[in-house]
Amino acid sequence: MMNLFAPTKIGAIEVQNRIAMAPLTRSRADMEGVQTPLAVEYYSQRATAGLIIAEATNISRQGRGYAYTPGIYTDEHVAAWKRVTDAVHAKGGKIVLQLWHVGRMSHVSMQADGIAPVAPSAIRAGGNVFTEQGFEAPSMPRALETGEIAGIIDDYRQAAIRAKQAGFDGVEVHAANGYLLEQFLRDSTNQRTDQYGGSIANRARLTLEVTEAVIEVWGADHVGLRLSPLSTAIGDTPLDSTPMETHGYLVKKLSEMGLAYLHVVEGQLHDSDGTDLFDVKALRERFTGAYIANNGYNRERAIDATGSGHASMVAFGKPFIGNPDLVERLRTEAPLFEAPMAGFFGGGAEGYTQFTGR
Template sequence: MTTASLWQPLTVGRLDLPHRLALSPMTRNRANPDGTPGEHTATYYRQRASLGLLISEGTQPSEDGQGYFATPGIHTSEQIEGWREVADAVHEDGGHLFIQLMHAGRISHPDNTPHHRQPVGPSAISAEQDIHTPRGVEKTPVPRELATEEIAGVIDEFRQSAASAIAAGADGVEIHAANGYLLHQFLAPNANQRTDEYGGSIENRARFVLEIAQAVADEIGADRTGIRISPAFPLGGLEEGDAGAVRAQYRYLVGELVPLNLAYLHVHHLGDDELLRSFREMWPTALLVVRYGRDRDAIAADIDAGLADMAPLGRFALANPDVVERLRTDAPLNDADPATLYTGGANGYIDYPTLAHA
């Protein structure tokens, strides 16, 4: 049984939202080979427009940013046109779209990218992760360390792709600084062993993320810019140290983000409630919190505890296009089919039944 707190309206940046639910970003591997959204993408997001704030799947800001095959970009004119169709569909059904800007960094493979080049990263250290490619499962290779003089160009890719998202009709963007990808790699000591101003100290390891956030906010407006973090999440082979080290890194990062007055902070939370509480105390705008493994009765727990303003939904929303209605009426939920999460096509993507069709 969901609590009344979920159904209170909330303003996030420029958006007036009807409730506290949102669509969490989820990679679905349904893009076309040229990085344009796939044929069913507009339908997929339209079906979930009642969630109010829809955060898209990870979308690469450049060819170098692609990690997985069949993922979309937002850096060519064709990709902008493809996302315009998605944004229009979401708006027609009353929702709002933020496109998540995701540079995969070292979590990539040459077989998955259009140029087949070596991945880039903060340091030439392999993630040693299995990754699916068109030829099967491979190991992520050793990335090429970004030269100091290249970093400004990567920051500009984020700025330009944010502008492209707005040109496509999106309501804003989410900067992906979480889940083992490039920005998170710069934060993690075992992936970032640089000796320039982007490595070493807490302040230096945060610099890249902060400069991207500043550039994007300057380009499209802070009230159209969100950011996602995942403190201590070990995805992608990252290690961020003990609880004290993680708290020091992320309290510094979030504290430096505060003056930007971004639309929201999105925390993929592993369970350090003391750290989350400190974010709540310092963060001036909306705080989104998602945890692995929540059941439906726990969706509003962080909101009720005063630790969050919104509760993004992942698999509940993936398997239930009408999840808002189902939660509001305490109706049963469809289960997500793991076998079709990343298989392409309509099956397991746009064919989950609504209550009206059940």
């Protein structure tokens, strides 16, 4: 039990316990992607987490897919996030920013001049995105030209620079959940024939080049990366045909870079008859840095994961929505408040910084 509540280091980041707050899209920024004062209160309320991984944040206007999500590509974005990081640090917390490009998970209304979203290949996503009009189907994307990819890598680099200006303790590269980098990684969404498509090495190339660019800004020991090898929820994204081989290759390369941490969404590991679909233990063994486990963890499983050495930290998502004091509640085995889903996305303080009936 003590491992979960003991301090440690994640790369060069010293944390007060092994409980991370997972990135949670809450759609409370304005339509220009500028965080409001509510975000300052929201994050500072949760500063007792060992590490806050701030919500997915758009690296560019092109990278936007959802209304009211924050950005990190203008001076206004930096100033608004700086108020958040200052408030978290004033309470002794640590916070990193998740860098996000949604790729095909977007709608023309979210794009400058109503142009098509971009993707590795012109394959339309399923599911829905949240626009000013409500939930709508993603628009048909266009395939990126090879010559455009260097510009996207530079967008990540510039976002990393701005995250440093905003006072974050590090950054997390979002390569999970069906968004742009994972769209390149999976052969189900990448049908390219250039150096960014085809083989596993080619499909992993963009994620590795983006990570290298971010490391140039921060140093490897302040950079993490998130993966979700078996997630299909966002955009009804089909799995890669060889997820273990593909992610095993990528993780080995990431480990060689000396990243601060690897953050893995471990859900959907077994099929209906209990057969293992993915060997998380083998993946974890390929990475020599800190490992953050995520998805479906409760107090007992988190204690086991940190106590056994499987995880350096365990990330909790939904429990942090209604329980800003989650760390203390887990420590004392106090009951958790289940926040109503109606307040998850959009709106004001209710369901965000305050809860009726809590």
